[in-house]
Amino acid sequence: MQMQPQPRVGDPVAAVPSPALVIDLDAMERNLARMAAFARDHRLRLRPHAKMHKSAHIAALQVAAGAVGVCVQKLSEAEALAAGGVADIYISNEIVDVAKLARVAALAGRIRLAIAVDSPLGIDRLALALKAAGTSLEVFVEIDVGQGRCGVAATAAGALAHQVVSHGLRFAGLQAYHGKAQHLRSADERAAAIRHAVALVRAAQASITGAGIACPLVTGAGTGSFAFEAASGVYGELQAGSYLFMDRDYADNQPAPGAPVFEHALFVKSQVVSRGASHAVVDAGHKSHAIDSGLPSTWQRELVFANGGDEHGILHPGRDALPALGDTVWLVPGHCDPTVNLHDRYVAVRGGLADGVVEGVWPVDARGCLV
């Protein structure tokens, strides 16, 4: 593959070719500090989800600010971040494939690793792989706290924890993440969803202690709900990730009482490449920003963004008039995680989007790590 010319450190923002994934470093660092302070103040472990940023460099910034490590969803994400120097990773997801579990066991020999389980078959295969490799890791039992996706019923947690321990594996506690709670718009709805999750966590803890096993830690929570998990008294570790970049969808939530305010720090730079009488067309479509959580908004211009397909966005006038041919338009993605996954690199900018300068060009190390 041909090497494309890339943005360079010291370039003005104006010289960065569009579309580009741009971090406003000043905003990101404020978000980083606010979340780190929240976790410290609540005496909770912070283990941000790196499936969001997929960057070893950003993971290192989070750890430097007090995080114990990061979460990922995929084996290959863990391998890529470990290769980038991340030393403490939790795969907060299930793996049942024998060949993949051999890779998990090998990785456990190189870094501090944890993984989630929710089936007897998965536990048996994990135990075999670890035995064959002579390595060890920590095992969380996932319970379904309302998402309807992975995880066993709370009352079944004790039996799985018992199986984990019976294999001589280290039982680390409960994975209890409520994905569906994150984007309930009112804070009251999210509070109610997490109350329900907490009741299930308590039931699972009872099931585990009933089996004569200690439950060291409950881990979960996202950017939409972490203030409620923090207040519950049962969660010991927060997995929130999106707080660092804040996407359009999270900003649409009513804020939770007591949660820090986070700023938009992730943008897609786009340019008007065609201009009609009543619309403008920018060079960023849904190959540049994910639309699973809705379309992007236009930053500091009130325009109506319409989906123009893979490579185009169509702008209609809002409170503001249409931009001119050649103008830069900054987009706030609807959902940061899959947007980041579309890009090979971050352009990290200091001094704002209008007059800033490129301070770093960071690879999205785990981009496309699906396995």
Add this chain to the structure above:
Amino acid sequence: MQMQPQPRVGDPVAAVPSPALVIDLDAMERNLARMAAFARDHRLRLRPHAKMHKSAHIAALQVAAGAVGVCVQKLSEAEALAAGGVADIYISNEIVDVAKLARVAALAGRIRLAIAVDSPLGIDRLALALKAAGTSLEVFVEIDVGQGRCGVAATAAGALAHQVVSHGLRFAGLQAYHGKAQHLRSADERAAAIRHAVALVRAAQASITGAGIACPLVTGAGTGSFAFEAASGVYGELQAGSYLFMDRDYADNQPAPGAPVFEHALFVKSQVVSRGASHAVVDAGHKSHAIDSGLPSTWQRELVFANGGDEHGILHPGRDALPALGDTVWLVPGHCDPTVNLHDRYVAVRGGLADGVVEGVWPVDARGCLV
């Protein structure tokens, strides 16, 4: 970045780690031959859109079957495919950025290149860039034939063509692609949309010949509409791309009279990693398959696929019972173009998805080429 273990030529399909982007080579080759025969029989140039497959290897297969070259949407796609040996590329899209136009002009010195324009500013800047580089290319004027995106009104085509010629550039004809026509479900609706497009093409041709300029070629058409453009007598070149892989969304169209039948040839391999009483969870979410045109269908299993987020798909029973933990489930993506863009490589399989063998592992050369 750490090198992940990759599928190898000769591996059985069963050994390919999921999620993976898999081509059924036998089906793809039948699609390739059918479209090539259609273009030959209609004495039309075929210039398939490579924004769909982003692969120099596949472009070469298309050219070997009779295509004159390929289209792309982005400069960096053209650069990546040219680096992979593709010698005739049409950027069927507008570029107005001066730095990018300098790259266009440089590329025009290495391969046979064409580009679309729809603004006086774009033409002026293109002409300056080509003059500075001392290179040349072919210029198509884009008209809006019903999409409401890029392109000028048909009656304005003559003025732009005149400007192109005045700069000493080679005016190649009209870009007249009707994106919105592609997924109108009934063949009659698509026929009507293309009748409308053809009327606008004729108006644009009149505007151009009225300016004393010949209009050598009309190019456009997609997999949903190409039979109508072919029958029109005004289009000389077809840009259809998706025919090669056929996604779920195109298969939902009522077939056009006279169009060849295309088969699904592109799949995402997934695996059941969690199994509840009433649902199963596979390891492929919308980081593995684009959902802009709806969710994937399950191949040869009648199951209901629900969006499980970035990394998961949730299966509910359909006519068929749920798969077991560890089972392979093949997905037919809703939209092939942005699905391909999520993957680094194709696993090309000969002999079918059940018992086939890996015949090739091909890079998605232009994956992530957004600029």
